[in-house]
Each structure stands twice: as C-alpha cells, then as structure tokens.
C-alpha cells in the first residue's frame with residue numbers, strides 16, 4: 001500500500017469514494033478542490049492496485065489537528081487501509097510539531113468508532129442527539 005498526499009487529479013476519485021460512503025462528509029468535487037487549495041489542510045490517500053482506496057483529510061493550526069473527513073472505498077474496507085492512513089497521519093503530525101488530534105464521529109458509527117479506538121483516540125466529550133436529532137456525536141482525541 002502506498003500512502004501519499006492527494007493532488008488535484010485525485011478529486012474525482014475522492015468524491016466517488018465519498019458518494020459510496022454516506023457517513024463521510026460529502027464535500028463533492030468542488031469541496032475537495034477548495035480543501036486542496038486550503039493551506040492548513042492536508043489530504044492523505046492510500047493507493048491499492050494503482051487506485052485511491054481511501055482518504056483522511058485534516059486541518060492543522062497552532063499545534064492542533066482536526067480530522068474532518070475519512071472514508072475507504074467499500075471494495076477495500078477491512079483490509080487495514082483506514083488504520084494505515086491514520087498511522088501515517090500520526091507520524092507526520094508529530095514531525096510537524098502537532099500536540100493533539102481531535103475529530104467528531106456519530107456514536108452509532110460502529111466501524112469508525114472501532115477504528116479510532118484501535119488507533120489510540122479516546123472519548124473527550126459527547127454532544128447529545130447531535131445527528132438527525134437522535135444520535136450522539138462523540139468528540140474523540142489523542143495526544144501525539
């Protein structure tokens with residue numbers, strides 16, 4: 001598996017993966033283009049068989065990183081892509097001097113919450129009935 005920073009020619013594939021994974025942020029091609037042109041943003045993608053299999057998008061400012069969008073193409077799920085992406089993100093953020101990483105996830109999202117726990121994130125807070133007026137949002141974080 002190759003992990004690298006995303007470039008503008010990846011936008012169509014990133015949006016296609018999002019469309020297959022409704023729990024992701026759903027930025028669409030325009031949103032991805034904007035994010036790729038945002039200086040605080042970092043978009044990491046994993047390649048399998050010469051195609052983008054998944055991505056992690058984050059922003060870093062003042063030593064604090066926030067993960068904003070994560071998804072793996074259904075064809076590549078449960079093959080270690082998400083955890084390899086996050087492991088690379090942790091390594092790079094440390095090199096960049098970041099102290100903490102946080103994210104928000106629907107508490108009912110079993111796959112994502114399990115991935116984040118496996119990768120060392122713990123629950124820092126909870127927003128009650130944040131999604132669809134029913135599901136709690138978990139704020140998860142990790143010291144780097």
Ligand SMILES: CC(C)(COP(=O)(O)OP(=O)(O)OC[C@H]1O[C@@H](n2cnc3c(N)ncnc32)[C@H](O)[C@@H]1OP(=O)(O)O)[C@@H](O)C(=O)NCCC(=O)NCCS
Nearest residue numbers: 021023070071072077078079080081082083111112114115
């Ligand atoms: C969450 C997601 C990114 C996981 O990616 P992945 O590449 O399948 O994750 P990995 O293969 O690295 O799995 C790592 C761990 O996560 C957990 N996990 C992943 N998928 C899981 C599932 N369907 N059910 C339960 N646990 C799961 C397991 O603990 C797994 O470790 P294991 O395989 O040793 O048991 C992927 O399921 C996805 O794209 N989901 C839809 C989008 C989404 O929910 N994004 C997050 C929004 S905050």
